[in-house]
Amino acid sequence: MRPPPELGAQIALFKAGYDAVEQDRIWAAQSATFRAFWEGRVMGPQQETLGDDLCDPVIRILDRNAKGNTKSSHAVARAMVPQGAWRRILNRLHADRRLGDALDAVLAETVPERKAQAIDRLYELNQGERNYLTGSSGNTVCAFLAAYDPVHNLSVISLRDRRAILEYLEVALPFDWGSASIGVQIVETNHAIQMAVHELGLSGSARTMSRLFYVPAVKVLWRGEHTVQLDGRSVSVAVPTEAEDDEVAVCADAALAGPGVDAPGRSAPADEIRESMQIQALLARIGAMMGFSIWLPKGDRSRVLKAWTPGPGELLDVLPLGYDATTTKTIEQIDVLWLRRRSIARAFEVEHTTSIYSGLLRMADLVALQPDIKVKLHIVAGIERQAKVLEEIKRPVFAMLERKPLREMCTFLSYDHIREIAETKFLAHLSDLVLDDYAVATETGDDEP
Structure with a gap:
């Protein structure tokens, strides 16, 4: 596909300024930390509650807004999940083995169709629970996926943002957004965005591709959010549809x-x-x-x-x-x-x-x-x-x-x-x-x- 002229220029600038090798090295370490916690603690023996001292370092990987993170911290994304809610999610997954196993299946599955089914199963098990795990935006599940495997899972964790990116790129999806399940939406958009970016000339990990779309000059192209100057300060505003x-x-x-x-x-x-x-x-x-x-x-x-x-x-x-x-x-x-x-x-x-x-x-x-x-x-x-x-x-x-x-x-x-x-x-x-x-x-x- 041929990139919009303004995006093609931004991709060239991004490739010149982004150290993909170093960032992938950092995220290999972040993923290893997350997996060790997931396999050893969340999916480990069901004993006492997972304390804040165990949960918070992992939450800092999952969520940029987590307590203790700074501008230089390496986190999946801003997940819009409160700190206390993250702690309760992790403890619920630890205590409720059926729910924990369902998310474990989501993380481990590599076949797209089965992965979508596993996500839908997780949503079904958690139906009616207002615990931030299975919201319509997909933020939390996508954050878990990106922490578990940042090479293949986008850090663009919001389905709203994924849809906006695909519409900007004029990518036709192989499903109907209004009728597709949340699992299909997450899996198919993850694949479609990476394929589109690869065709535009940017290869590498899903983490690298995600970062491109949050460069300020690129974000304004697809998101409808603009930065204006007010009394010498930059202010981000969203223009409503x-x-x-x-x-x-x-x-x-x-x-x-x-x-x-x-x-x-x-x-x-x-x-x-x-x-x-x-x-x-x-x-x-x-x-x-x-x-x-x-x-x-x-x-x-x-x-x-x-x-x-x-x-x-x-x-x-x-x-x-x-x-x-x-x-x-x-x-x-x-x-x-x-x-x-x-x-x-x-x-x-x-x-x-x-x-x-x-x-x-x-x-x-x-x-x-x-x-x-x-x-x-x-x-x-x-x-x-x-x-x-x-x-x-x-x-x-x-x-x-x-x-x-x-x-x-x-x-x-x-x-x-x-x-x-x-x-x-x-x-x-x-x-x-x-x-x-x-x-x-x-x-x-x-x-x-």
């Missing part, structure tokens, strides 16, 4: 229509509204147990207090802040605030299906009104909404705030993880930093190797 604009328009309409409205003319399901209020109540309870004072919007209190009974002094009647009236009014509408004396420590927007955009706008309003505010911001939603939240937060309106992009200040927490934190033993003795083990942040490239 028409389909995304339509979805956001529905969200905005729902926000303008008021609580309890899903879209013009349609009422939101009652159980959905109750769930968001239950999560607000859990966040209030967790914060209070950790010693924070709690703020809830006046309009939500009667419903939230059906699920949480505050102790004396735990729920604030007035925000003790010294901001102007406009800023204070904005802050008062945020779903849950944790305060330490007169300072906000964390702010939470609890979102149900349709209001992601309005929640991000409220966080952005706060930062725009008070650029120097130092508060940890969180969007809380169902785990199935994670990708959407992290994509919306890269929009230009959020990326070009005065101090820094909203994505650098705001993270995602899932409903399931809030429930898990709420059930943690000795919660009253824990620091709020425990939330950071569950939070997912957006980076410049959400699965960049």
Whole structure:
């Protein structure tokens, strides 16, 4: 195939500047470390829990965002999986031999058709589990594959990114994306991208080919993500597609229509509204147990207090802040605030299906009104909404705030993880930093190797 002119030039530059021999040597060592852990620990004798000291070095190989990694660390990709979730995945695979064997079959299989079937079997066994192992993006399984065998498995771990690359290269796939199983999608895109890149003149390992697509000048060609200069700093922004604009328009309409409205003319399901209020109540309870004072919007209190009974002094009647009236009014509408004396420590927007955009706008309003505010911001939603939240937060309106992009200040927490934190033993003795083990942040490239 003939490469687009702009890509052909970038391939030549990449080949001249990328030390493939040295990088492959590094990844041979990384793979050996991962395999030793997988075979000796995860698939080893089912004894005690795998401790953080055992899991974390391997998580640093799997995920660039893992605790302890730096810009110079060698990791598969940004997997968008919280540190705590990785630890639980590894321990679940260790404790549940049927699930562990299923992933082991995925890693070991070399025949494409059987590999796709093994992936589908893993997804079937894990169906209904919201544990980050078998999501629709394929991130986690693809990260395991790339760590196990970086020579033959791409570090482009997101199926969304794989599809965007193939569409940019105008590669015809031998399957229908809408009806193909997740196993077929992972296996076939892995093969198709490597074949296409080889035809374009770049040979070598799958790791080498993956790195090409995350060179900034190449990424902008296929991803629709651009870097702009703002006050002397580079800011990455995502330009939404028409389909995304339509979805956001529905969200905005729902926000303008008021609580309890899903879209013009349609009422939101009652159980959905109750769930968001239950999560607000859990966040209030967790914060209070950790010693924070709690703020809830006046309009939500009667419903939230059906699920949480505050102790004396735990729920604030007035925000003790010294901001102007406009800023204070904005802050008062945020779903849950944790305060330490007169300072906000964390702010939470609890979102149900349709209001992601309005929640991000409220966080952005706060930062725009008070650029120097130092508060940890969180969007809380169902785990199935994670990708959407992290994509919306890269929009230009959020990326070009005065101090820094909203994505650098705001993270995602899932409903399931809030429930898990709420059930943690000795919660009253824990620091709020425990939330950071569950939070997912957006980076410049959400699965960049």
